[in-house]
Amino acid sequence: xxxxxxxxxxxxxxxxxxxxxxxxxxxxxxxxxxxxxxxxxxxxxxxxxxxxxxxxxxxxxxxxxxxxxxxxxxxxxxxxxxxxxxxxxxxxxxxxxxxxxxxxxxxxxxxxxxxxxxxxxxxxxxxxxxxxxxxxxxxxxxxxxxxxxxxxxxxxxxxxxxxxxxxxxxxxxxxxxxxxxxxxxxxxxxxxxxxxxxxxxxxxxxxxxxxxxxxxxxxxxxxxxxxxxxxxxxxxxxxxxxxxxxxxxxxxxxxxxxxxx
Amino acid sequence: xxxxxxxxxxxxxxxxxxxxxxxxxxxxxxxxxxxxxxxxxxxxxxxxxxxxxxxxxxxxxxxxxxxxxxxxxxx
Numbered sequence: 078x079x080x081x082x083x084x085x086x087x088x089x090x091x092x093x094x095x096x097x098x099x100x101x102x103x104x105x106x107x108x109x110x111x112x113x114x115x116x117x118x119x120x121x122x123x124x125x126x127x128x129x130x131x132x133x134x135x136x137x138x139x140x141x142x143x144x145x146x147x148x149x150x151x152x153x154x155x156x157x158x159x160x161x162x163x164x165x166x167x168x169x170x171x172x173x174x175x176x177x178x179x180x181x182x183x184x185x186x187x188x189x190x191x192x193x194x195x196x197x198x199x200x201x202x203x204x205x206x207x208x209x210x211x212x213x214x215x216x217x218x219x220x221x222x223x224x225x226x227x228x229x230x231x232x233x234x235x236x237x238x239x240x241x242x243x244x245x246x247x248x249x250x251x252x253x254x255x256x257x258x259x260x261x262x263x264x265x266x267x268x269x270x271x272x273x274x275x276x277x278x279x280x281x282x283x284x285x286x287x288x289x290x291x292x293x294x295x296x297x298x299x300x301x302x303x304x305x306x307x308x309x310x311x312x313x314x315x316x317x318x319x320x321x322x323x324x325x326x327x328x329x330x331x332x333x334x335x336x337x338x
Numbered sequence: 339x340x341x342x343x344x345x346x347x348x349x350x351x352x353x354x355x356x357x358x359x360x361x362x363x364x365x366x367x368x369x370x371x372x373x374x375x376x377x378x379x380x381x382x383x384x385x386x387x388x389x390x391x392x393x394x395x396x397x398x399x400x401x402x403x404x405x406x407x408x409x410x411x412x413x
Contacts, residue, residue: 080387083345083408090344091397091407102402106379107356111401267362267395307356 094118096127098147103138107307109297110139112264113206116274117175118146120281130173131165133158137179138213139206156187159194162201173284175202181211184220184246191250198255198289202280205247205292208299209318216302220244223321228302243321247294251327257288259328263296263319265311276326296322344392344409348382352404355379359396359405365389368396 096118104110121130130148134140136155143150153161158176166174183191183205191203210228211217217230223243225234235243251259258280262273273295280291296318300310346368353375359382360368369385382405384390392409 078343078410078412080345080384083343083392083410084347085408085410088345088408088410089406090392090409091394091405093403093406097403101352104401106354106401107358108401111403112399115401115403264399267393267398270398307358308361311358311361 094122096122096147097145100144102145103141105301107298107300107310108138109208109264109295110142110206112270113177113204113273113295113297114142114145116264116270116277117177117204120274120278121146121148124278124281126173126281129171130175131169133162133165133174133176135176135178135182137182137211139177139179140213142177156182156185157190158182158187159190159199159201159203162203163194163197163199166199166201170200173202173281174200175204175281175284177204178206179212180205180207180209180219180221181214184244188246191246192253195250195253195290195292196255198257200284200287201290202277202284203290203292204277205294206297207247207294207318207322208297208302209243210299210302212299212302216299216304220246221322223317226317245322247292247322247327250292253290256290256292256328257330258283258291258293258326260292260326261294261296261322261324263314263324265298265314269324294322296324341412342391342409343412344390344407345387346384346390346392346396347406347408348384349404349406350375350381350383351377352402353379353381354402355381356401357382358399358401362395362399364393364395365391 134152218228263269283291298310367390370380397405
């Protein structure tokens with residue numbers, strides 16, 4: 078069968094979401110940010126939320142998220158996205174508000190903000206991109222950097238006696254009664270990306286239903302910071318990150334209920 | 339049993355040659371081209387178009403959303 082007979086509008090099965098605009102993303106080739114942006118754009122389109130969504134951009138590589146997803150955005154100071162999201166969500170309770178933060182933003186300088194926003198149970202979605210490194214500023218050690226992992230500030234690998242232990246902040250957040258849905262996902266394979274989309278859809282629905290904070294961690298790669306090709310970075314993540322940061326739901330309940338985990 | 343045929347259209351200029359789609363393809367349809375686009379990236383293309391089943395795995399993992407997928411049932 079000729080290819081031109083297949084390429085017809087009626088046979089279309091997968092296309093770019095209309096919520097994503099045509100700007101070429103500044104991310105490095107193979108960066109997980111692109112996949113997560115795309116999934117969020119698809120969900121916002123499918124759930125008809127384009128006119129009522131407010132995203133809070135972080136400091137980090139994803140600071141330019143507002144250039145790519147065609148919704149309302151507000152940029153926050155480093156780590157303060159949950160505080161800004163609290164204000165937006167309280168003033169505009171009919172809007173869907175989400176923050177999009179990296180591990181340097183959320184787990185380091187913004188720890189106080191994220192802990193208290195989740196503890197208050199603000200009706201927001203937090204997307205947490207965990208690649209174990211400060212990607213934008215040159216690959217320095219982050220709180221989530223694995224033990225022994227080489228970064229530009231730990232050239233001999235992270236030493237836990239000197240630098241402390243990698244922080245599983247999602248597990249801490251799952252303990253807070255304000256959160257309703259806490260999960261850890263990945264986007265390195267098509268299967269994982271489809272699962273992530275299902276999780277994000279559930280998280281968005283929880284926010285729309287005013288169930289409290291939903292928190293979705295995405296274990297990601299930073300192939301530039303890790304000094305690897307995108308495919309090698311995905312393999313390294315599977316072998317090293319996923320055993321320490323296992324995927325799966327940590328909490329799925331109503332606000333105020335305590336989780337089994 | 340109806341057979342499924344698919345086709346992939348890659349936006350050459352949007353592709354950054356990360357090759358995640360090449361890895362994600364279960365039928366080894368995609369490969370990186372020997373030539374480069376205007377930004378110097380080896381772009382992805384259908385090397386074995388007859389094998390494509392339109393599963394959309396390549397499109398789902400593409401960080402730059404430059405893959406469009408079509409699928410048709412052939413009886």
